[in-house]
Amino acid sequence: MELETGETMEPPPMRERAPRPASRLVTLRVDGQDLTVPADTTVAAALVNRSHPGRNPGFQRLGFRRSVRGELRGPLCGMGICFECRATIDGRPHVRTCMTTCCDGMVVLTDA
Amino acid sequence: MREERTEVLVIGAGPAGLAAAAAASEQGADVLLVDENPFAGGQIWRPARGAGPRAQTASLLERAARSRRLPGAVVFDADAPAPSVTTGASAGAPPPRRLRALASGNDASGDDVIELVAGRVVLALGATERFLPFPGWTLPGVLGVGGLQAMVKGGMEVRERRVAIAGSGPLLLAVAASLLDAGAHVVGVFEQAPRGPVLRFGAGLVRHPRKLGQALGLLARLRRVRRVHSSWPVRAEGDGALERVIVRRAAKRAVREETIEIDLLACAFGLAPATGLASMLGCEVRGGRVVVDELQRTTVPNVLCAGESTGIGGVDLALAEGEVAGCAAAGRLDTARAASRRVRSERRFAETLERAFALREELRELPRDDTVVCRCEDTSWGAIRTRRDARQAKLETRCGMGPCQGRVCGPALEVLCGWERERPRPPLIPVPFHALGVSPSLPEPVVARTDPTSPRTLPTLPGDHR
Numbered sequence: 001m002e003l004e005t006g007e008t009m010e011p012p013p014m015r016e017r018a019p020r021p022a023s024r025l026v027t028l029r030v031d032g033q034d035l036t037v038p039a040d041t042t043v044a045a046a047l048v049n050r051s052h053p054g055r056n057p058g059f060q061r062l063g064f065r066r067s068v069r070g071e072l073r074g075p076l077c078g079m080g081i082c083f084e085c086r087a088t089i090d091g092r093p094h095v096r097t098c099m100t101t102c103c104d105g106m107v108v109l110t111d112a
Numbered sequence: 113m114r115e116e117r118t119e120v121l122v123i124g125a126g127p128a129g130l131a132a133a134a135a136a137s138e139q140g141a142d143v144l145l146v147d148e149n150p151f152a153g154g155q156i157w158r159p160a161r162g163a164g165p166r167a168q169t170a171s172l173l174e175r176a177a178r179s180r181r182l183p184g185a186v187v188f189d190a191d192a193p194a195p196s197v198t199t200g201a202s203a204g205a206p207p208p209r210r211l212r213a214l215a216s217g218n219d220a221s222g223d224d225v226i227e228l229v230a231g232r233v234v235l236a237l238g239a240t241e242r243f244l245p246f247p248g249w250t251l252p253g254v255l256g257v258g259g260l261q262a263m264v265k266g267g268m269e270v271r272e273r274r275v276a277i278a279g280s281g282p283l284l285l286a287v288a289a290s291l292l293d294a295g296a297h298v299v300g301v302f303e304q305a306p307r308g309p310v311l312r313f314g315a316g317l318v319r320h321p322r323k324l325g326q327a328l329g330l331l332a333r334l335r336r337v338r339r340v341h342s343s344w345p346v347r348a349e350g351d352g353a354l355e356r357v358i359v360r361r362a363a364k365r366a367v368r369e370e371t372i373e374i375d376l377l378a379c380a381f382g383l384a385p386a387t388g389l390a391s392m393l394g395c396e397v398r399g400g401r402v403v404v405d406e407l408q409r410t411t412v413p414n415v416l417c418a419g420e421s422t423g424i425g426g427v428d429l430a431l432a433e434g435e436v437a438g439c440a441a442a443g444r445l446d447t448a449r450a451a452s453r454r455v456r457s458e459r460r461f462a463e464t465l466e467r468a469f470a471l472r473e474e475l476r477e478l479p480r481d482d483t484v485v486c487r488c489e490d491t492s493w494g495a496i497r498t499r500r501d502a503r504q505a506k507l508e509t510r511c512g513m514g515p516c517q518g519r520v521c522g523p524a525l526e527v528l529c530g531w532e533r534e535r536p537r538p539p540l541i542p543v544p545f546h547a548l549g550v551s552p553s554l555p556e557p558v559v560a561r562t563d564p565t566s567p568r569t570l571p572t573l574p575g576d577h578r
Binding site: 023037038039040041042044045046048049051062063064067068069071072073074075076077078079080081082083084086092094098099100101 | 148149150155161162216240241243250251252253254255256258259260261262263264266267268269352353354484487488489490514515516519520542544
């Protein structure tokens with residue numbers, strides 16, 4: 001595939017990503033449970049928001065990964081450097097959730 | 113795998129990369145702009161959730177309208193430079209640089225691997241935050257300063273969350289202001305640098321009226337927020353997530369400690385130039401910065417570098433360097449030379465910034481022997497500190513061998529031990545097997561061994577230790 005001048009190539013889509021208003025909600029499946037968030041939320045933010053007391057009282061999900069020694073970890077850098085927020089997304093392991101935007105039907109597996 | 117050929121390949125679509133792409137395409141070059149993020153603008157112009165590109169991003173993209181763009185693709189591999197065999201006027205043009213990128217998405221057909229073939233490469237890799245390990249820094253809820261801001265822009269909810277901001281640099285104030293806007297309760301900003309040098313730095317901003325205006329605007333927005341100098345976190349505590357932080361304050365005669373109950377701690381000690389890809393391409397890196405000449409040329413022919421990777425200096429310096437690099441990459445050396453005057457004046461500003469926010473000695477005593485330094489491999493300070501250098505620490509303790517490839521512990525160990533960062537080897541990030549298969553610079557993946565008694569039938573890759 002050749003790029004034309006002025007053309008922006010989108011990455012190979014996981015599924016069709018039609019333009020949509022910002023207020024649209026999308027539903028992804030996280031560890032077997034549905035999670036509905038505003039479109040354009042990063043997966044990392046969606047996962048972390050499960051811990052917000054306004055949403056889910058007493059629910060500690062700020063961390064959603066286990067380190068090699070079993071410590072609970074959450075996002076650190078927010079910009080794709082540290083890999084602390086990685087998860088399996090649609091079958092691909094080690095995806096940086098802070099670099100990935102939520103889509104309808106996306107399947108996310110954390111290891112926490 | 114597919115191939116993209118271009119005259120000028122710009123890697124990184126932050127201010128430096130955008131300026132380089134704009135300048136090079138204005139000079140008539142064929143430009144391809146690659147960035148691992150789905151959006152352009154880098155970290156400083158990261159758009160908020162649902163918002164379009166920032167005005168600065170849009171105007172540079174407009175100048176670069178003739179260039180092609182490849183967002184959401186991360187360069188993971190590059191051919192090492194061929195040894196130069198000819199010199200002088202008879203030397204032919206150096207062969208094009210070949211790099212490989214992985215596009216995001218899930219496409220096991222292999223079409224997500226892109227071979228980038230370029231006459232010249234401009235590296236605009238930006239910077240990472242410099243994290244320093246202290247007890248408890250691995251607890252969920254402890255994030256970077258720019259890190260928390262990026263998360264909030266990605267939709268993280270901080271309304272009514274108690275947040276402390278700590279570390280060093282002007283970013284602390286900018287992020288404090290943006291967190292207030294997002295509805296957070298900012299309990300304090302703890303800057304490790306003493307007040308005097310920072311005030312003198314502020315006074316020096318009279319020579320940069322626009323920056324002075326920004327600083328005064330920030331201070332006005334933060335007038336109700338507690339701001340403390342000569343202060344830094346020594347310990348974070350909590351059960352499974354952050355609950356409190358203990359901050360120390362070096363006063364004239366006494367050292368005071370204070371415990372603050374919080375939900376989130378944003379903490380980073382300035383920025384560290386991102387040098388990984390430059391280093392892998394064979395460019396000289398000295399003192400943690402990519403070495404460049406006055407036209408932003410690295411020590412490797414046809415590889416240029418601009419922006420924070422050549423030394424932390426902020427957005428104006430990055431834009432100036434990008435402009436120079438873009439002109440030089442397009443072969444317009446005179447235009448590049450003329451543009452480099454702005455670089456010199458901005459670099460002087462960068463030096464005053466570095467002096468004002470120099471890291472204090474006490475920070476090197478933050479980690480205890482059982483404090484994790486390499487978060488990927490859970491290697492603790494006690495295991496690392498007796499080693500000779502980053503290479504020995506890596507070989508003997510796995511420090512820096514995980515998926516982040518030393519991007520977090522490397523800059524920390526520069527400060528803690530004075531160690532130069534290890535030159536990374538491909539792949540720069542964990543990639544699927546099919547991506548390795550197409551790479552001539554990587555060993556053939558070993559997949560045929562089936563001995564069930566062997567613990568490892570696959571080659572070690574970043575992140576496959578689990």
